[in-house]
Amino acid sequence: MKSLENLMRKFEPTKDSKWAKFHPVWDALYTFAFTPNETTHNGAHIRDGIDLKRTMFTVIIALIPCLLFGIYNTGHWHYVALGEAGGYMDFFGDKLIYGLLQVLPIVIVSYGVGLGVEFIFCIKNQHAIQEGFLVSGMLIPLIVPADIPLWMVAVATVFAVVLGKEVFGGTGMNIVNIALTARAFLFFGYPTMMSGNKVWMSGIAEAGDKVPEGVTGATQLGDLASFTFPQEEWTFQSGISGFTDHWSIWDSFVGMIPGSIGETSVIAILIGAAILLYTGIASWKIMTSFVLGGLAVGFLANTFAVNPYMELDPLHHMVIGGFAFGAVFMITDPVTASQTSTGKYIYGFLGGALSITIRVFNGAYPEGVMMAILFMNIMAPMIDHYVVQSNVKRRLKRLKTA
Amino acid sequence: MSKTIKIRKGLDIKLIGEADKVKATVSAPIFAIKPPDFHGLVPKMTVKAGDKVKAGSIIFTNKYQEEVKFVSPISGEIAEIVRGEKRRILAVTIKPDASNEAESFGKIDPSNMDGEAVKAALLANGFWPFIKMRPLDIVANPYDKPKAIFVSAFDSSPLAPDYDYILHGENDAFQAGLTALSKLTEGKVHLTVRSDMNIDSTFTSAKGVQINKINSKHPAGNVGTQIHHIDPINKNEIVWTVNAIDVALIGRSLLAGQFDGSRTVALTGSEVKKPKYIKTAIGANIAAIIEDNIEGDNVRYISGNVLTGDKVETTGFLGFYHNHVTVIPEGNESKFMITKGWLSPGLSKFSINRSYFSWLMPNKKYNLDTNLNGEVRSFVVTGEMEKVFPFDIYPMQLVKATMYNDIDLMENLGIYEVAPEDFALCEFVCTSKVSIQKSIRGGLDVIQEECM
Numbered sequence: 001m002k003s004l005e006n007l008m009r010k011f012e013p014t015k016d017s018k019w020a021k022f023h024p025v026w027d028a029l030y031t032f033a034f035t036p037n038e039t040t041h042n043g044a045h046i047r048d049g050i051d052l053k054r055t056m057f058t059v060i061i062a063l064i065p066c067l068l069f070g071i072y073n074t075g076h077w078h079y080v081a082l083g084e085a086g087g088y089m090d091f092f093g094d095k096l097i098y099g100l101l102q103v104l105p106i107v108i109v110s111y112g113v114g115l116g117v118e119f120i121f122c123i124k125n126q127h128a129i130q131e132g133f134l135v136s137g138m139l140i141p142l143i144v145p146a147d148i149p150l151w152m153v154a155v156a157t158v159f160a161v162v163l164g165k166e167v168f169g170g171t172g173m174n175i176v177n178i179a180l181t182a183r184a185f186l187f188f189g190y191p192t193m194m195s196g197n198k199v200w201m202s203g204i205a206e207a208g209d210k211v212p213e214g215v216t217g218a219t220q221l222g223d224l225a226s227f228t229f230p231q232e233e234w235t236f237q238s239g240i241s242g243f244t245d246h247w248s249i250w251d252s253f254v255g256m257i258p259g260s261i262g263e264t265s266v267i268a269i270l271i272g273a274a275i276l277l278y279t280g281i282a283s284w285k286i287m288t289s290f291v292l293g294g295l296a297v298g299f300l301a302n303t304f305a306v307n308p309y310m311e312l313d314p315l316h317h318m319v320i321g322g323f324a325f326g327a328v329f330m331i332t333d334p335v336t337a338s339q340t341s342t343g344k345y346i347y348g349f350l351g352g353a354l355s356i357t358i359r360v361f362n363g364a365y366p367e368g369v370m371m372a373i374l375f376m377n378i379m380a381p382m383i384d385h386y387v388v389q390s391n392v393k394r395r396l397k398r399l400k401t402a
Numbered sequence: 403m404s405k406t407i408k409i410r411k412g413l414d415i416k417l418i419g420e421a422d423k424v425k426a427t428v429s430a431p432i433f434a435i436k437p438p439d440f441h442g443l444v445p446k447m448t449v450k451a452g453d454k455v456k457a458g459s460i461i462f463t464n465k466y467q468e469e470v471k472f473v474s475p476i477s478g479e480i481a482e483i484v485r486g487e488k489r490r491i492l493a494v495t496i497k498p499d500a501s502n503e504a505e506s507f508g509k510i511d512p513s514n515m516d517g518e519a520v521k522a523a524l525l526a527n528g529f530w531p532f533i534k535m536r537p538l539d540i541v542a543n544p545y546d547k548p549k550a551i552f553v554s555a556f557d558s559s560p561l562a563p564d565y566d567y568i569l570h571g572e573n574d575a576f577q578a579g580l581t582a583l584s585k586l587t588e589g590k591v592h593l594t595v596r597s598d599m600n601i602d603s604t605f606t607s608a609k610g611v612q613i614n615k616i617n618s619k620h621p622a623g624n625v626g627t628q629i630h631h632i633d634p635i636n637k638n639e640i641v642w643t644v645n646a647i648d649v650a651l652i653g654r655s656l657l658a659g660q661f662d663g664s665r666t667v668a669l670t671g672s673e674v675k676k677p678k679y680i681k682t683a684i685g686a687n688i689a690a691i692i693e694d695n696i697e698g699d700n701v702r703y704i705s706g707n708v709l710t711g712d713k714v715e716t717t718g719f720l721g722f723y724h725n726h727v728t729v730i731p732e733g734n735e736s737k738f739m740i741t742k743g744w745l746s747p748g749l750s751k752f753s754i755n756r757s758y759f760s761w762l763m764p765n766k767k768y769n770l771d772t773n774l775n776g777e778v779r780s781f782v783v784t785g786e787m788e789k790v791f792p793f794d795i796y797p798m799q800l801v802k803a804t805m806y807n808d809i810d811l812m813e814n815l816g817i818y819e820v821a822p823e824d825f826a827l828c829e830f831v832c833t834s835k836v837s838i839q840k841s842i843r844g845g846l847d848v849i850q851e852e853c854m
Contacts, residue, residue, distance in 0.1 A: 045728075049751025055833055058757045395816060
C-alpha cells in the first residue's frame with residue numbers, strides 16, 4: 001500500500017499551488033484511504049482505536065439490513081399495486097430489481113448532493129471534512145417514500161445540510177437531526193409527495209385501473225389517522241378491530257407493509273439496533289426510554305380512549321410507522337440528543353411519549369415520530385441545562401452542609 | 403473510621419511490558435532537575451555552572467516564594483543550565499561525583515515536633531516540592547491550611563510500578579514520612595489502599611492515618627478520585643497530596659538526617675526487552691535507565707505512564723515526580739484503511755467500544771503505539787467519557803467550559819476537584835481526539851489567575 005500512499009502524497013496540493021484551496025478535498029480522500037501518521041503530542045500518549053470514521057461506518061453497517069429490506073419491500077408493493085403479485089415470494093427477482101432501480105438513485109443523489117455541499121463549505125472555510133454526513137446521507141433515502149422525485153431529494157438535502165448544519169458550524173454543531181430536517185422540509189414543502197394514498201406503493205399513482213380492488217395505497221398510519229376525524233371519515237367503520245383485522249401485527253413486525261423505504265421492517269431495525277447497542281455506538285438509555293415513553297402513552301391512551309385510535313394496543317404502536325426506526329436511528333443521534341446520562345432518559349422518554357401523543361390526537365400529522373424527535377432535539381439543550389444545574393446545586397449543598 | 407469505596411467506572415488498559423520484580427542499580431552519568439516539572443514555577447537560581455553541590459544543596463528557589471527550595475538529588479558538579487525560548491530555564495544538569503556527600507541537617511524525629519517545626523524542616527531541606535495541592539495540582543503553598551492530606555498507596559495507571567514491591571521493608575521510613583505529614587494539617591491524613599489485593603505491611607501497619615480502601619480499576623489509584631469519594635474539595639478548600647514513594651523518601655531522609663534522592667523506577671513498555679525495576683535517583687538520564695534494553699529504533703520514551711507522562715528523548719531526564727519510564731512504539735506511519743485503518747477488523751486495536759473485533763479477546767494484552775488513530779474532530783459522541791470518569795462531575799461540559807473560559811461555569815462544574823491526570827482516560831477514549839488534559843490545565847491556569 002506504500003505505492004498508493006506515495007501516489008496520493010504526490011497529488012497533495014502544496015500551499016502555494018493553484019490547487020491549494022482544494023486541500024480539504026485531498027485531505028478527505030487521503031484520510032479516507034489512510035489513517036494519517038499523526039501522533040500524540042501532549043497528554044495521553046496512546047489513544048483508543050476508534051475514530052469518527054469507524055463510528056459512522058458502524059452506523060451505516062447497522063442501516064444495511066433496513067436498506068436491503070427496503071429495496072425488496074419497494075418492489076413488493078409495486079407489484080401488489082399492479083395487481084400482479086400477492087405472495088411474498090412471487091416475482092422475487094423482479095421485485096429486487098425494481099426496488100434497486102427505485103432506491104439506489106435516491107441513495108446516490110442524497111450522498112452526491114450532500115457531500116457536494118459539504119465539500120463546498122469545507123473548501124470555503126478551509127476546514128477538514130468531517131464524517132457526519134456519511135450517516136445522514138444514508139438516513140435520508142430510508143425515510144422518504146420510494147416514488148419521491150430525485151430533484152426533491154436533492155433540494156431537501158441541500159436545505160438540510162446548509163440550514164440544518166453548516167450555518168451552525170458543521171458536524172457536531174447542529175441543533176436538529178439532519179435527516180429529519182430533510183424529511184420535514186419535504187413534508188411541509190411537498191405534502192402531496194409525502195402523505196396521502198398515492199405515494200406509499202411505488203408506481204400506484206400511474207397504475208390507474210390496474211390496481212386491484214381493496215388496495216388503497218394507504219399506510220397503516222393513514223388508516224389510523226382517519227380515526228381522529230368524525231366517524232364518517234373512518235377507513236374502518238367498525239373501529240379499531242377493523243384495523244387490526246386488516247393489518248396483522250406480524251406483517252408490521254416483519255415489514256410487509258407500505259411505508260417509507262427503510263422504516264417498515266422491525267426485524268431489520270432490530271438487527272441494526274443490536275449492532276449499535278452491542279458495539280456501544282448508540283445510547284441504550286435513549287433507545288429504551290424512547291420505547292418506554294411510547295408504551296407508557298400507549299397504555300394511557302388505552303385507559304382514556306376518546307377515539308378508536310387510542311384503543312390501539314401499545315405494542316402495535318411500536319411496529320407501525322417510523323416509531324422503531326426513529327427509536328434506533330433518529331433519536332439516538334448523539335449530536336442532537338441530550339448529552340448527560342440523566343438527560344438521556346428524560347429526552348428519550350419524552351420523545352417516545354410525544355410521538356404517540358401526536359399520532360393519536362393529530363390526524364393531520366399521521367407520522368408523529370418525526371415531529372416529536374425534531375421537537376425533542378430543540379428541547380435537548382434545555383434538559384441538559386437542568387440536569388447540569390442539579391449537579392451544580394448538589395455541589396453547592398455539599399459546601400453548605402460541610 | 404476508614405472508608406471503603408467501590409468504583410464501577412474506569413478502565414484498565416492492558417499493555418504488554420509490565421516490569422518484572424527484579425531490581426538493577428544504574429549509576430547515571432548525568433542528572434537534571436527541571437523547572438518545567440513544577441507547573442507555573444519561575445525559578446530563581448542559586449548556583450551556576452561549575453559549582454560543586456552535595457545531595458540536598460539548594461539549586462534554585464521559587465522566585466515568588468523563596469521559602470520553597472529545590473535541591474540537588476545527588477552530589478556532584480553543576481554541568482549546565484539549559485535554557486529555552488526567552489531564556490526560560492528548562493533544566494539544571496548535574497554531573498555526579500563519587501563522593502556521595504550530602505548536606506547534613508541532623509536526624510529529625512517528626513513524632514515529637516510541632517507543625518511549624520516540621521514545616522520549617524521540610525521547606526529548608528528541599529522536601530516541600532514533593533507536596534502538591536488540590537485544586538490546581540501544583541506545588542503546595544506552605545501558608546495554606548489544608549483540610550486533609552491524601553496519600554495514594556498504589557498507582558493504577560497502565561504498567562504502573564508496584565508500590566507494594568518498591569516500598570517493601572520501608573515501614574519505618576514510610577511511617578516517619580506520614581508522621582511528618584500529619585503535623586502539617588489539622589485534618590486527617592488519608593492513606594488509600596487497594597481493596598482487592600494483598601497489601602504490603604508498609605501500608606497496613608501505618609499509624610496515625612485513616613486507611614481507606616478502594617478497588618483498583620484505573621483511575622482509582624489517582625489521588626483525585628480518592629479525594630472526590632472520601633472528602634471532596636469545595637471552593638476555598640485546600641487538600642495536599644503526596645505520592646507514597648515520596649512519603650517514604652521524606653521519611654527516610656528525615657531519619658537519616660540528609661537528603662536521600664534515590665528512587666526506584668519501573669522500566670516498562672512493549673519495546674523494552676527486559677522490563678524491570680531500576681534503582682537510580684531523581685532526575686536520572688533516560689539513556690542510562692534504558693541502556694541496551696530497547697527493541698527497535700522508532701520508539702517513544704515516556705517519563706511517567708502512557709496516559710499522563712512526558713515525552714522525552716534519550717538525552718532527556720526522569721521527571722521529578724516520576725517513578726516510571728515507559729517505552730512504546732512510535733505510531734508515525736500511516737495506516738491503510740482496510741489492513742490497519744478504520745475499516746480493518748482491528749484485532750490489535752484497543753477500544754472501549756466493540757466496533758473493532760478485539761472485544762473477542764477480553765484478556766489480550768496490547769501493544770499500542772502513539773498514533774492518534776484518527777483525525778481531530780468536533781465533539782460528536784457523548785457518554786463515552788462518563789464511562790471512565792468516576793466523579794460526580796460532567797466531564798464533557800467541564801471540558802467545554804475550560805475551552806471557552808467560562809470561569810463561573812468551571813467553578814460550578816467542579817474544576818476545583820480535578821487535575822489534568824484525572825481526565826487522562828477521557829482523553830484516551832475520546833472519539834474526536836480532542837486534547838483534553840491540555841484544556842483542563844488551561845482552565846486551571848485561568849482559575850489560578852482569577853480566583854486563587
